[in-house]
Amino acid sequence: MGLLYTKMKIFHFKEKLDSLSEESNQISPPLHVRIKPTNICNHDCWYCAYRADNLQLGQDMNVLDSIPRIKMLEIVEDLAAMGVRAVTFSGGGDPFCYPHLLETVERLRDSKIRFAALTNGSRLYSSIAEFFAHHATWLRISMDGWDNASYAAYRNCPDDEFSRVLANMETFKKIGGKCYLGVGIVVDIRNFNHIYDLIRKLQGIGVDSVKVSPCIVSNSGAENNAYHDPICSTVKEQIAKAMAEYGGQEFEINDSYHKQLETFSKTYHWCPYLQISPVIGADLNVYTCHDKAYNIKDGLLGSISDKRFKEFWSVNRSKFYGIDPAVICNHHCVADSSNLRIIEYLSADKNHLDFV
Numbered sequence: 242m243g244l245l246y247t248k249m250k251i252f253h254f255k256e257k258l259d260s261l262s263e264e265s266n267q268i269s270p271p272l273h274v275r276i277k278p279t280n281i282c283n284h285d286c287w288y289c290a291y292r293a294d295n296l297q298l299g300q301d302m303n304v305l306d307s308i309p310r311i312k313m314l315e316i317v318e319d320l321a322a323m324g325v326r327a328v329t330f331s332g333g334g335d336p337f338c339y340p341h342l343l344e345t346v347e348r349l350r351d352s353k354i355r356f357a358a359l360t361n362g363s364r365l366y367s368s369i370a371e372f373f374a375h376h377a378t379w380l381r382i383s384m385d386g387w388d389n390a391s392y393a394a395y396r397n398c399p400d401d402e403f404s405r406v407l408a409n410m411e412t413f414k415k416i417g418g419k420c421y422l423g424v425g426i427v428v429d430i431r432n433f434n435h436i437y438d439l440i441r442k443l444q445g446i447g448v449d450s451v452k453v454s455p456c457i458v459s460n461s462g463a464e465n466n467a468y469h470d471p472i473c474s475t476v477k478e479q480i481a482k483a484m485a486e487y488g489g490q491e492f493e494i495n496d497s498y499h500k501q502l503e504t505f506s507k508t509y510h511w512c513p514y515l516q517i518s519p520v521i522g523a524d525l526n527v528y529t530c531h532d533k534a535y536n537i538k539d540g541l542l543g544s545i546s547d548k549r550f551k552e553f554w555s556v557n558r559s560k561f562y563g564i565d566p567a568v569i570c571n572h573h574c575v576a577d578s579s580n581l582r583i584i585e586y587l588s589a590d591k592n593h594l595d596f597v
């Protein structure tokens with residue numbers, strides 16, 4: 242298997258890249274749309290960025306919003322007609338709490354769009370698990386606690402939930418199919434001593450990969466660094482030990498613990514990525530990205546409550562350039578390093594390209 246988390250994927254879509262700048266005057270469909278079907282969640286994680294009052298992410302989220310069934314089917318129809326390549330379902334809430342998820346992914350299966358989801362895994366069973374196992378490209382389950390007691394304390398969920406989620410994952414892998422099952426471990430000051438044990442446990446039940454990331458506790462990069470500094474070396478040692486013992490072709494361990502500890506400041510004045518992977522929220526607003534979802538002041542591109550997505554996307558191209566990351570995106574941004582690469586690519590002097 243090749244590199245799953247590489248930032249270079251976008252460079253396989255030259256036509257899209259060349260349509261991005263304001264001067265190109267082309268409108269092309271997004272490649273990958275993230276849909277937040279519902280804001281309802283059956284867990285209550287203390288660090289959930291959508292529910293934390295001190296983070297800009299999710300500041301305008303209504304926890305009861307869900308995309309109406311008819312609207313969801315219309316969105317899927319539009320994405321297929323536009324030639325969108327992939328859809329990821331995520332929160333807001335947990336996508337598996339959305340009552341129309343199975344019908345939605347059945348429609349996607351019948352299109353050319355590939356799909357994936359982020360979930361807490363507690364509802365990964367019965368027909369929806371069967372369907373994902375056979376038709377989804379990947380599924381990623383978020384984890385933090387390392388046993389029943391710690392997991393329940395993190396998430397304010399039933400005492401045996403950790404065991405049930407592990408059992409769901411194990412059963413899911415035994416279904417067979419082609420869906421790649423990953424786990425995202427979120428590191429904080431409670432679990433930092435348990436990362437190796439948790440990776441070992443996950444490898445033992447047959448998951449395909451584990452990604453280790455830092456818990457984001459502030460909009461400020463300096464405050465995040467201060468939070469993680471005391472535990473960083475311990476976490477890194479455990480990741481290295483797990484990689485040495487278990488990492489390889491059959492089980493990938495992705496160390497994203499360091500990458501998000503960088504500075505959050507931006508130096509560029511337009512965002513390529515919002516045309517590549519925008520977000521449709523459960524409030525029927527279209528947002529620039531996952532990191533600005535439910536931030537109406539800074540992240541809103543517009544609403545599709547009274548129009549179709551394909552109509553929304555095709556008019557008023559200028560809205561893509563009204564967001565200035567150097568001014569309003571000085572916080573965590575998953576697309577930052579991709580944006581930097583794309584802007585450099587587009588800035589290459591056309592008269593000198595031949596001198597490669």
Ligand code: SF4
Binds near residue numbers: 512513573
């Ligand atoms: S720069 Fe990052 S945070 Fe800002 S709109 Fe673009 S993807 Fe979102």
